[in-house]
Amino acid sequence: MDAPLSNLKVVELGTLIAGPYCARLLAEFGAEVIKVEAPGEGDPLRKWRKLHEGNSLWWYAQARNKKSVAVNLREAEGQAVVRALAAKADIVVENFRPGTLEKWGLGYDTLSRDNPGLVMVRISGFGQSGPYKDRPGFGAIGESMGGMRYITGYPDRAPVRVGISIGDSLAALFGVIGALVALQHRSQSGRGQYVDVALYEAVFAMMESMLPEYGLGGFVRERSGASLPGIVPSNTYPCGDGKYVVIGANADSIFKRMMRAIGRPDLAEDPSVATNDGRVTRTAELDAVIAEWTSRHDLDTVLKVLDKAEVPSGRIYSIADVVADLHYQARGMIEKHKLGDRDLLLPGVVPKLSRTPGGTRWVGPKLGEHTAEVLGELGYTEAQIAAMRARGVVA
Numbered sequence: 001m002d003a004p005l006s007n008l009k010v011v012e013l014g015t016l017i018a019g020p021y022c023a024r025l026l027a028e029f030g031a032e033v034i035k036v037e038a039p040g041e042g043d044p045l046r047k048w049r050k051l052h053e054g055n056s057l058w059w060y061a062q063a064r065n066k067k068s069v070a071v072n073l074r075e076a077e078g079q080a081v082v083r084a085l086a087a088k089a090d091i092v093v094e095n096f097r098p099g100t101l102e103k104w105g106l107g108y109d110t111l112s113r114d115n116p117g118l119v120m121v122r123i124s125g126f127g128q129s130g131p132y133k134d135r136p137g138f139g140a141i142g143e144s145m146g147g148m149r150y151i152t153g154y155p156d157r158a159p160v161r162v163g164i165s166i167g168d169s170l171a172a173l174f175g176v177i178g179a180l181v182a183l184q185h186r187s188q189s190g191r192g193q194y195v196d197v198a199l200y201e202a203v204f205a206m207m208e209s210m211l212p213e214y215g216l217g218g219f220v221r222e223r224s225g226a227s228l229p230g231i232v233p234s235n236t237y238p239c240g241d242g243k244y245v246v247i248g249a250n251a252d253s254i255f256k257r258m259m260r261a262i263g264r265p266d267l268a269e270d271p272s273v274a275t276n277d278g279r280v281t282r283t284a285e286l287d288a289v290i291a292e293w294t295s296r297h298d299l300d301t302v303l304k305v306l307d308k309a310e311v312p313s314g315r316i317y318s319i320a321d322v323v324a325d326l327h328y329q330a331r332g333m334i335e336k337h338k339l340g341d342r343d344l345l346l347p348g349v350v351p352k353l354s355r356t357p358g359g360t361r362w363v364g365p366k367l368g369e370h371t372a373e374v375l376g377e378l379g380y381t382e383a384q385i386a387a388m389r390a391r392g393v394v395a
Helices: 017-029 055-063 078-089 108-114 139-145 166-189 198-204 211-217 252-261 277-279 283-294 299-308 320-322 324-329 371-377 381-390
Strands: 010-012 030-036 066-070 091-094 119-124 195-196 234-238 244-248 313-315 334-339 342-347
Touching: 010 017, 010 078, 017 030, 017 055, 017 091, 030 078, 055 334, 066 119, 066 283, 066 371, 078 108, 091 166, 108 119, 119 166, 139 166, 139 198, 139 299, 166 195, 166 198, 195 198, 195 252, 195 342, 244 283, 277 283, 299 313, 313 320, 371 381
Parallel strands: 010 030, 010 091, 030 066, 091 119, 119 195
Antiparallel strands: 234 244, 244 313, 334 342
């Protein structure tokens, strides 16, 4: 069966994380994604973090299922190539600073004249409008302005980052959602539109109850370390072998089961902690009771007792734990591909569709690997492509 997005053609003009991750998600479900990269350089992500034979290992995941076309967007001929690609595309994904594509004659107004049904996903630090739109804005800035950094870490220390580029990834997810919504609208009206995703807004959208709590009562949520304030017990507790266990026993019935399992039936029957509002007033006491019990046992014993009592709990996984985990393997979340004579592990595709699952057709391509193929489909002759290569317009 055809992949669900196999009828879509996507042109990716983005670099690094947010735009390329958005296009990657579309490619995983069958969209033809043509990634436009700068000749000689390519996406800077090709050189980020751990390298293998000159390419980033991250690249092989981020660019999987994409075609690489090396085109110089600063040259008029290169801009003409992109306009030709966009004229036949369903979606263009870009994450330049607002105004950059317009400077090159590649803005939405220009591209949509030749393709009124075009959907353009525009991901930027602060959006396409507003007083901050011209500022440079990476994920770290979006995470800070969006409220995430302020509440991440411990109250007696400086705010910290989540260990991944979460702001970029959230923006990418909203980009995919926006693109699919816009395509649904196009199926009804025949008209495309652009999707404006700001990094800080993608983060801010995740901030749960922070805004209404502040607006109604002036409450400012602060950093709370590993605990979940106002929802008790939900925390990370030390075990006797130096490891940690995460426990979420905040539902009333689960709390009672846990107290019985750890030898505190008195708390299981105590009406003052029968519901969450009562437990919140005794947070420190309850956390101390649980920590005292976990500290007397190794992690495996703690998990065995809690699992038997049907209390949500788990170890904190390193990537080595992830790869070894039977559930990850059973769910197809650890893919194995060949990279020369080495095994390359890539994360499985999310979400799982019962009839038309996504997948990895190939790993990230070499720079310009598909230039001749894609330009040939646009009508360029071999001689024209060779001449453009000689002039440095394509590679």
